[in-house]
Amino acid sequence: MHTPIQYVDVHRVLCSGPGDLAGVQALVASGALRPADIVAVMGKTEGNGCVNDFTRDFATARWCDFLSPHLGCLPSEVGQRVALVMSGGTEGVLSPHFTVFSRRWVAAEPQHLGKRLVVGVAHTRDFLPEEIGRSAQIECTAVAVGEAMRDAGIAHAADVHFVQIKCPLLTSNKVDAALQRGAVPVTHDSYASMAYSRGASALGVALALGEIAAPVEEAATALLSDWSLYSARASASAGIELEANVVIVLGEAEGAASPYRIAHTVMRDAVDAASVRQMLHLALGMDADGASVLPGLVNLLAKAEASPDGRVRGLRHTMLNDSDIHATRHARAVVGAVLASVVGDTALYVSGGAEHQGPAGGGPVAAIVRVGPPGDAGVPVL
Template sequence: MKVNVYKLPQNSPDDLTSLEIAITSGKINPQQIVAIMGKTEGNGCVNDFTRGFAVQTLKNYLANFVGQEQAGAIVYVMSGGTEGALSPHLTIFTSQPSAPNIPTRMGLTLGVIHTRDFTAAEIGSLTMVREVALAVNQAISVAGIAKNDVHFIQIKCPLVTSRDRLLEENYDGKSVSKSVTSYQSMGYSRGASALGVAVALGEVQLEDLTAADICQNYALYSTVASTSAGVELRNCEILVLGNAPTSTSDFVIGHSVMQHALDAQAVSRAIASTGQTSDRVVNIFAKAEADPSGELLGRRHTMMDDSDINHTRMARAVVGAVVASIVQDPMVYVSGGAEHQGPSGGGPVAVISRID
């Protein structure tokens, strides 16, 4: 497999100028696009419709080249919120069979998969954990990545709205309580999806997991999961990224785990793990979380107590600034809400670099 990665700026959620130029010039073949990750400039909460707007714009545009069915099979992960220095952008992943007689090396490869749609009762439940774990394992197998060479698994997952509860006759609130708000359901969905990754990779044993652990027992987590919830879908769209010796890609991926929001050393370790220098970095993907303990490096923080600005928005701004300062590029991917994604208050950070 040969995987290519392209990072393109956006002036608005529906701005495809850079993508159009790349396709028109022949730099990107739309037939080879398998996944698109984006940072959109909404609030990242339940009513952030910039995510769906961006996905709809991309699907309609790409359908002109590949048809509606293939355009719909692409994995779209739009993460809302470009607080602070974060700059809106798209990261395009293409995949094609390796040309004959091209030497292989340990390089970037990927797998993509869509789960079935989830009911409101299943979102944030053990059922979701199991379905995600199954899908992740399938994607890893198809990609031909050894599990210890998986460095980042990005999932876009659904949330539960009040209307979902009203329309779904069988919704009984057993998994996610009816008293849980739509915003809280985002956390449960992210958490269950992340635990699905942890189960797939053997970081957590399914038989040891209970429904009560989801968004409660944060000692259980994945070191490579990044999950983002949105109202624009009902299933999970999954992108698995890792290295394989059969790759002919000019890129490589590595990762580390931030222990807290200011853990710049973890970002540097992730860069170093690719075997390349910082000037070879294509993009960095990180999770951000306001430490639920209310402290950061032993000092009190107020991110959880602000009634005007959601704590996920503050965390994205903090981690975004840390990451951007290291690579001197504000066009990095930082996603808020890190339930079961790295240790409490921290989160996974992955780096894709170009190979020398």
Template structure:
């Protein structure tokens, strides 16, 4: 029988997108074994759009830091997912996921982590079914390697189109609008997750970026200029893993669906009430991950919003600030991972929200 694995998660602040000092401090003080790092998620303070180089800056800094502590080849196997945009009160931070040898498996199930990578995509494949199918394969591989059968959150970092990439395409591309390519790439990735998990039976070209009735309830995709492949992180619970961490999720039906946030907290074992999480329970909260997207109808529960009509501030930036405020009010902290652009990631105007928490000790 294989040795049980144990997942751990460290949440650390960043002073700027290239600041890896908090992670290095964990390593040098012996609290973090770099050989066990499998993925790092980061919320950086850029604009989250095509020219948000805070993502690439953070990836470069993390890659160099990891190479110093674990070697170049091992560092290349760590999934690095940077999500730009900390509008409103959101706090820039890193989430460092590690896997180590565990003890007896938890019969109730414990947090399990699987990672996977697709091949590099040709420009003409981005935002199209070929990308979705490759993501589905990577999700299956990650689930199998980690013995995950109960999936609660799948994070995908995906590429986008730039004018330079479009110029090198061997065929027509999905769009020549570089910003629109972010949404198509996120959408194709999310539908790839849905395909892997049986939420859809196929991904058609006309679905991507158009048919909002087709979505995944657990997918989170973020597009960036810093890569040409997709990097996949599957988070779930598994009875083959040990430890006291668990993950649960719910689906926000719109941007102000506070009850869904409370539901995810309760499913993760936190005694969430109608108000803010109590301090004692907040100590067991490890991470919150969510998607944010302005509804395509221009309305939230019948009331008009102007997120799509603001020519000064991108719509996804509005959405991150709004959803971030709703979740922060529920959990009592602002270092939460809220990613904008939720095409096919939850229903139109809504999105998945996942909570990772430590189980309560028996009384």
């Protein structure tokens, strides 16, 4: 009698728009994907990635409508069963797509040695407007990361390679509601609130993974000011479509049956392709020049940021001074092009706004690579 082991599958599915699930439906029809096994979806949608990017909400609603009958629940309940993270903004060469994670337990012994990909999810409670960007969000996120690690079967923080979070932002209605109750939000500016929410979420990850030792209150005081505090594995995306933090932990575990591996690195700045090449080569065994990446690469997951000091390698950039296009959009376009040049692929998950996610001006990058064929563990892919 074998102890059930975790089998994770990952599909990257291109789309013609935020509501296009034809590629996903084809996978289901072919038997390659079973909707009941889906635990998380990370989407790149083609909006502006700012406060009024409704492509995120539209994509989320389409996924909820699609999964509802398969999961036997209402569309409004799907978000509690499946972690749906939609990141807006596919500037430059980035191509819109969905990365779908499915998970099941199988009664088989893995046919490989070493660690393989596992995934875990968790949710925080809903946040009051005045809690966004403050210690409550940091603390709740840290707790949720621990819950997601346990859900994934990850015992050690060192085996966590990427933590994707979808977090809420402040709208004018939320700010007004807080003020009428006598509460003071961290900012009255909706766009600025995205940075506070992303930063607080990232510091929560850093605390959970032991990357910083600062107490929660101290971390909250340092938010958006002390850039020496950061997580090398956090990726946070803010949106209007939720009130809580959704947490997806991606890592590795011994005994997992998945035919995938995951590794991470940190880009020191927006043009640091060398770190990505080194990670692909050293951690995942790819050719140093990336020549053999395409056959096995499922996706690169990355954060992008316009350096807050206004410089890249000592030279001045103007991303922070552009009143027509927000800096987060510039950064996604730059990092998307740099990463695409490394792997020769443009359907990459690049999210803007890397406050406390990697060093100032840089950001975490993770690569998911298939290292075995379907049925790698002696179990057919359903």
